[in-house]
Amino acid sequence: MVSPTEREWRGLRRLELTPTPTPLDRAERLSDHVGAEIWIKRDDVGAIGVAGNKIRKLEFLLAAALAEGADTLIIVGARQSNAARATAASAALLGLECHLVVDGDGVGAAEGNLLLDQLFGAVIHPSGVQDWAALERRARDLEEELARDGRHPFRMPVGCSSPMGAVGFACAYEELLQQLDEEQVVAESIYHASTSGGTHAGLVLGRKMMQRGPRIHGIDVGDLYEDAAETIASLAREAGALIAVDHEFSVEAVEIESGHMGRCYGSITEQATAAIALTARLEGVVADPVYSGKALGALLEDATRGRIKGPVVFWHTGGTPACFAMPYQEALVAAAGAAESGPGEQPG
Ligand SMILES: Cc1ncc(COP(=O)(O)O)c(C=O)c1O
Structure with a gap:
């Protein structure tokens, strides 16, 4: 790759490390399988370092x-x-x-x-x-x-995840809205994995700036903060200050769901490994067992139980290299064996 181009976004310097927009793909077979329209924002695809958020x-x-x-x-x-x-x-x-x-x-x-x-x-x-x-x-x-x-x-x-890092995701939210507009899709929410909060804060800031677009539904997979919503709200405010956006962010405006991490950060959960195996079989897309697979597991559960109809965006934040490390590797082999939905099976 040639040296990255330096661009500006809202008065801040930005090094273009990977081509954007990252793809936004409709997950046809997975959507049919769980009964809700799912789009995948492919931040797991990029030019360097196996990509990711x-x-x-x-x-x-x-x-x-x-x-x-x-x-x-x-x-x-x-x-x-x-x-x-x-x-x-x-x-x-x-x-x-x-x-x-x-x-x-x-x-x-x-x-x-x-x-x-x-x-x-x-x-x-x-x-x-x-x-x-x-x-x-x-x-x-x-x-x-x-x-x-x-x-x-x-x-x-x-x-x-500093305010400067979070700005990257305010910029990403704008990118996603343009793609949704082009596809003429009005998405209700975005599901993504959250730990240190920069991704979530940036998306929340982006939505506030654009004054429209899908809600941000973070799935807490790290239990890093005593009050995650408060940390994310103040990170969003500080990130906004860097780009001269003066918004207040209430804690109530930050949707963060716990209950999908497992016993502790990095634990293997059956929900995540099953979601990874299913999505790999139906879409050829691989999520990871520590972060993105847990957000995907939460989304698929909500869809299967009829709590969301979609369109909904699964923001694939990457993390796939962990699939090739123990003990995740072993857990994924087991999940692949257990996945019911073979490639030839009818969705339903
Ligand atoms: C693959 C992946 N997804 C999601 C996250 C969560 O992002 P954030 O730390 O911005 O909350 C991380 C953080 O390490 C990650 O590695």
């Missing part, structure tokens, strides 16, 4: 980092962090050094995202700790060390 945030974050003269990126994350992998891929494209501070001891098996991180040339720092505060402290020490060595490090926010 983090690329949209990175387009704004990295434009800001380069403007500050950064030559090194630092990000903390879980071993299967998609944010870390997308940051590592973007750093490779831009010729920046990239450091990942990951939880636990040792690098361990190079599977899924962790394998890709290494291919993209990231330096991996196993932190020996599990909790976020300790990971952040380790990243701060690393930042100081690198600065002492004459580097210009830029700390990426957790999950790339």
Whole structure:
């Protein structure tokens, strides 16, 4: 790929890391199967780093980092962090050094995202700790060390979810509305996976700016915040301030549903693995077991129970590399075996 073009969106710099619009596809067979019209917004498709929602945030974050003269990126994350992998891929494209501070001891098996991180040339720092505060402290020490060595490090926010990162999804909401208009589809809602809240906040901001369009229905798959709706509302307000949009966001306006994560962040749930297997069989589209598959599971349940009729948009936020890491790989093999709907079967 050639060096990314720098563009502007609402007065902010944006690096074009992947072609947009990403596809918006009607999922015919899946819609017939569950009895509701489903469209899939394919942010799992893109030019670099196996794509995913983090690329949209990175387009704004990295434009800001380069403007500050950064030559090194630092990000903390879980071993299967998609944010870390997308940051590592973007750093490779831009010729920046990239450091990942990951939880636990040792690098361990190079599977899924962790394998890709290494291919993209990231330096991996196993932190020996599990909790976020300790990971952040380790990243701060690393930042100081690198600065002492004459580097210009830029700390990426957790999950790339700062107000600047969230702006990427306000921009994405505008993109989706244009596509829906072209298709002459009036969608009732968007289902997407939410953890650090940047995706949700950006979409909420985008809807407020456009003053129309589908509601945003976030599925909480991380249980990261004590009050997720409040965090997302204030992230949306701060993101708005960056593009001179002065809106208040009430907590009541943030729709966030829990109950689909499983026991804890990253748990395997039967609902998600079944939804992934079904959608793969009917559409040839693969969601992931930690994020997008759980939002998809929630959507398919609502459709099957008649709680939504559609049109509804499933925002595919990517994350597919985790399918190729244990224990998810094993759970997906089992789900594929259990999927009832073979390719030749009549929908219904
Ligand atoms: C694949 C995928 N989907 C959804 C999300 C949630 O996005 P956000 O952190 O903006 O809430 C993440 C976050 O890591 C992700 O990796």
